[in-house]
Amino acid sequence: MTGSAVDEQPLKRRVGNGVLPRVLGRLASAVLVLFAAASATFFAQALLPGDRATLLLNQRTGQTEARSDEELAPIRAEYGFDDPILVQYADYLGGLLSGRLGVSYQMHQPVEALIAEQIPATLLLTVTALAVAWVLTLVWTIATTRRSSRIDAIGSGVETVAAGLPPYWLGVILLVVFALGLGWFPVIGGSEAARLVLPALTLGIPLAGFMGQATRAAFERALEQPFVTSARMRGMSDLGVRVRHVLRHAALPGITLSGWALGSLISGAVIVETIFARPGIGRVLVSAVNSRDLPVVGGIVIVVALVYVVVNLLVDLAYSGVDPRLATE
Amino acid sequence: MTATAAPPLSRTRRTPSPTLLLSLLVVAFFLAAAIIPGVLATHDPLQFDLVAALQSPSLSHLAGTDEAGRDLYSRIIFGTRESLSIGLGATALSLAIALVLGVAAGLGGRVVDAIVSRSLDVLFAFPMLLVALLFVAAFGPSPATLVLAVGIGTAPGYARMIRGQVLAVCTSPYVEAAHAVGHSSWRVLRQHIVPNAVRPLVAVATLSIGQSIVWASGLSFLGLGVAPPSPEWGALLDAGRAYMTHAWWLEVLPGLAIVLLALAVTTIGRHLQQRLEGHRA
């Protein structure tokens, strides 16, 4: 098979064409994602079995009993639970449009303020974990892939084990061994950097295992490519070939995975924040779900969806940065 | 391409390795534990023995005892069925959803594809655990909830994969060849597209079982899983956490069971994957 259609018009750089529609399409689907996330959360929470007013009242008093209508009337009126569900839904969406995520039933705080307070810690954790995962993956892949059959087997074996490690289990063990046992890291205090190490490793190691598997496969494929032979024929060393040529190709699946990884990291953060007593939206989320604090749950879902959309946009950009072929297609 | 058969710069594919055999053995053991736990267990998993609480592993209690003197080894054995069925159930559900969505998106034309793909985008934006939390909040913690939550939570990823696979198969030369012979669309769908699009799923399903077990245990670990005194592995981990500093086995050993099983099925899954890809290459 000879060449490709590109042959005929090699001079025309086809950048620029279709960038705007792509961005617009992205934005439209982002809005759709946010709208759907908000709606799904609203209906899930509003239609769940159990009475929200009772929940509110009981939670405020620490009791677990059935309540009479008289007791509940003021709360229902306060939060508009008496309105038809569609009216509540419209109110909710209306609030969202004006940038308000509502006021927490439980904490009486504006949800946007609450999330603004909590999300930096979670983002710091997840981004650090992602960075940790990347560093581990790249170093490990370069160091072990196709070195010798034994090193390669050890390399992929370690990856498989890492990928299978339940983060909650790993977290407890890291905590007990390195913080409680050896005292290398603070249990709850210390500087922000010191506090971050174990939680970031807890999330980063299993993720590195996953990304490592994908990266290793791509690395192996890239190593077999003729351009690698070409580079060697120019006198490039093995390490040079790995770092300068192969790595870039091998990083592509990892970059794609990073968008997905964020969701899983946020899920993981819920657990890790509990184990390591870190603040963050994970903990707030669990307690909000437990107390059916609809505005908080909804707000967090929307913000997480927003983060997801933004991150995937970044992943797209990063992907085109690493593989410029996409930008021109 | 012509002539230049690449010289074997790299070593050839691995032959059936000891790792694979070991993995098969591990899976066989846990399958046996799930089917006939009574045979493998040494004690009644629920039997309290208040004088034997928190004993470290020994010959009489292979994996030690928990705070109520229950034999941990037997609990792990008896917990296998639940953990494994949750893993299998969630995987089955996840793949079923993924199959329907993925095939619909892959075959249904632009509009259906757009709708399904956008819906998947939305599902992706929900972290798995949030979906699970909502389900637990709605239906209460139970194995069925775990299956639902994990199944739905992991489905979008597989759906995307199947969609891609269907699209790839649809545009493959052999499907075109089948059309060119004059076979009906239905026959091509049945004979080529579905089997080939689904084929990689065998391996993926295997890989997914391990992950589902890990996720489901994670929910149990958060106290949102299976009801005690069921010895589901995540519940064991949750229970063991508090005793970690004094009775490491309560946390370490159930965790090892999860890792071991997840590892074994993953190894088998990857092996399957390699074999299937080998056919394709």
Added chain:
Amino acid sequence: MSLTLDPATTRIPDASATGYLVEDLSVTFPGSTAPTVQGVSLALAPGRCLALVGESGSGKSVTARTLVGLTGAGASVRARRLELDGRDLSGLRDRQWRGIRGQRVGFVLQDALVSLDPLRPVGREIEEALRLHGWGDRAARRRKVIDLLSAVGVPEPELRAKQRPDELSGGLRQRALIASALALSPGVIIADEPTTALDVTVQAQVLDLLEAAKRRGAALLLISHDLAVVSRLADDIAVMRDGRIVEQGTAREVLSAPSHEYTRALIDAVPSAHTRGSRLAPHVPIVVHEPGPGERRDPRGGPVLAAEGLVKRFPGPGRTSRTAVDGVSFSLAPGETLGIVGESGSGKSTVARMALALTEPDAGRVLLHGQPWTEASRGIRRPLRREITAVYQDPLSSFDPRWTVERIIADSVAAPTRERSARVDELLDWVGLPRGVRERHPLTLSGGQRQRVAIARALAPRPSVMVLDEAVSALDVSIQAQVLDLLGALQQQLGVSYLFISHDLGVVHHVSDRVLVMKDGRVVEHGDADTVFTAPQQPYTQQLVASLPRLERSAPSKGTA
């Protein structure tokens, strides 16, 4: 177009450069019992070109790689003598090898789309060759890259240096690759299939470039499966088979008076004008079967397939559209072979797809047996599809990867289930495959066997037309010869018509009764095959025919410059 290397950027190698001297080289890979390369001896002198010729698996590439110390992991290399410029290469450390690669020896691989890092601009790849050997500073290297690109005849080198391989045409890519190999003016150039996968016109340019390097004093080792390519450039030829050199000598000796029967067979197998109407692999017997009832096509009657004014546009970037096929008409008589030839992107494959009614034409139509074919509804078309079948370039991808040979063929048989098995056996006999392959997966078959399975499948529904789209392009020349022979025999027996599509002029000339030459979606010339190829009327066809490397059986030895 002829190219010369700019002397300002490519100096003549040192007088001390004496090239390679290899004696009794053997290479064995771990896990294999027999050596992959055995007892190979060759000498590569400055200003001369040695061609290493052989088919897949003959060990020629392994030999070439061994010369630069990249045989492969764990391979054991043994040689009585392995010298470069008088320096013993045995036992060199990797570091020392790296000093040789790129600096003393430039290596050019086939298909620059994958031989250059697809993620990086080609300029950086060339610069890398300089940087690795500590040549100049960054700015100087940049300038040198531009110089090198212009030296190999790349227009607008500043712009090209910033582009990635996929943004360049095949010819420019290959030149960039050559530029990177020549960057440090190595005394030795090893070119491993440098023109494979290139269109003939581009192929000619690349060969000119290599020839220019040779003229300037470089020792050139040219590795190819294509005797025609080799005959243009080589001073000496070594023919390899199964790891051994079966014949070695000057180009004239080897080509005009081959002493080894393999060399002879290889030369005979090259399809060209001379081979029309004769078998290419006469030593390989073809069992001729009597056609069964309903098998033999009636040679009389009107055209089986006719295209009228076919037009096909594809959406291009933005709102533009690209016209892939523009007003193509032809007709195909029963038992006739119509060749469609053209370079990549000429639209020939799109014509094939429209003939098969797999792509709807935007204008024009195709008639099958005089009946509407592309215009017919799907329901009418479906039963008619048995009349027209196809064989593709890559048979493997056209087989369902799960299926055995038996199932692949049986799937196309139009017969009751119980008769299918017998029919599969019959078809296997027709294409000369042992019945034992029935249960095998195509993946375990050789390339030639796979293509025979594809032909069997195409024959299964008893078609009157077969569309052969680059059906022999991926095969080794001896296998190609057998398959072409087979196709010829089958046509004779069955009276089936062929629409034969290829970029290879020699092959098309060999098989076709009539020929269509396509360029940019249009038919530039058509007519009787001999007329078109021997007396082309159109400039494009003339250029095409001129570019075609010919196996000059009586070629004079290439004189040294």
Added chain:
Amino acid sequence: MTAAAVSLGIALLAGCSGPQAAVGDERVEGGTIVYGHLQEPPCIFGGWVQQAYLSRQVLDSLVSLEDDGTVVPWLATDWTVSEDQRTWTFTLRDDVSFTDGTPLDAQAVSDNFEYWLDGGNGTVQAYLADYYESSRAVDATTLEVTLSAPYSPLLSVLSQGYFGIQSPTALARGNEANCEQPVGTGPFTVAAWKRGESVTFERNDDYNSAPANARHDGPAYVEGIEWRFLPDSTTRYGSLVSGETDVIYDVPSIEWATASEQFEVQRYITPGRPVALSFNTVEGPFVDERVRQAFAFASDRRAIVETVFRGAVPFEGNGSVSQGTSNYNAEVAAAYPYDPNRAAELLDAAGWSETDASGYRTKDGETLEIVIPYGAGSILTQEGSAVLQAIQQQVKDVGFKVTLIPVTQSELFGGAYSQPDERDIYVGYWTSPTAAILHINYRHHLPESPNGANSTFYNDDELLALIEGANGTTEPSEQERLYAEAQQLISDRAVAVGLYTQTTSLAVGPQLRDVWLEASQGEPVFHDAYFVQ
């Protein structure tokens, strides 16, 4: 694996070896206490005990409770009650101001009563809604509270953190501000609340209103408290061992023995209702008193509790009032020892005499199935769940089929399993400094006046008469007799049987002294605490 196990063991040993270097007894001025707490409530004050723990640091109450049950002055220096027991007159201190500058006077306290009973505090409503009539400021320092009926436990009820007095100026700011930063007259003020992490308290330098049972008057010794929320018990205890916290709440049972050796540990047995099995007396098998008794006899509750809690939490056999409460009936606690034979006889007598294939008893083809929903992780700790599982296991031998349903916090607070047809046994506690908790738990549950706190649905006039009599009398011995009789009645009829006391504990590092748990419900008090060198 053996090697890994050994090294882990060593790591753990290292972690558990002696904590800090020896410290002297010399008091150091200032410092900030880092306190590790278990749960984080949604607001800093309110009707949940988790909120009272926090609000205690910033709010003072009218009175305080001594360990022996004596009520001592706090913001109120003196009090009298009218002849008919319905009008209480409190004399307030005249030299106290809220930290926002608002002076504390009778009107301010009266405003607080109105705020609580107007829906501002559900727990206050549970105690006082049936009794409170009105309150008024007679003059700046004299407050008059009028009740609709005699209520002798009033003072001890008022000593709980729920009844902390807030600045009326601050209350007027609305829920959002109050929730985050309530303003009182207490020893500390809320400086910051980092949700999910900590609440930071700063010393109130002008503090002059310590309760009479405080160990010193005037401002706190320490400059502030960093109140960390550490829900994971391993982490919480580990932080104390590593010295990152000075004091922690709720020592894990497993660490109780070592903690007792290395740290100053304090245990507080919460008065009120213990963690008890409250039988559903209106629907299901437990309508029959003999079946309830059989269930009580069928498990060795004492042994189970002692094993599971490893001595950190005492067994409590009394199902209605726990041992830390005044007017506790100790005899009742021994009422139902482990006696499977008795249980079997009782079940036979009740007609549950058949046995099915699985060993469960049946009656008319119906299995003896008991459904126990419980708040896993919220109401009951992990050990609490283990106790239930042990009971489930033991009563099986007698023929009870027990189904345990762990209920999430949201379901529980949403009112799930609160109806008679949804459960056979309720498991839960209710902290209260007085046996008047009986009134909350056993006031009749009637359609026209529902009482959701009546978890047994037991509407018994005789019992209610005893409780109301006790609540109404001021004669201590008479009160004791009536409360004891009420407990006896509940026990005799096996309406509820106890499991263990709701127990809170503190472990204090050697560098910190004089942290104490107040008596009404075990709120930690840091006003007297100081660091030593």
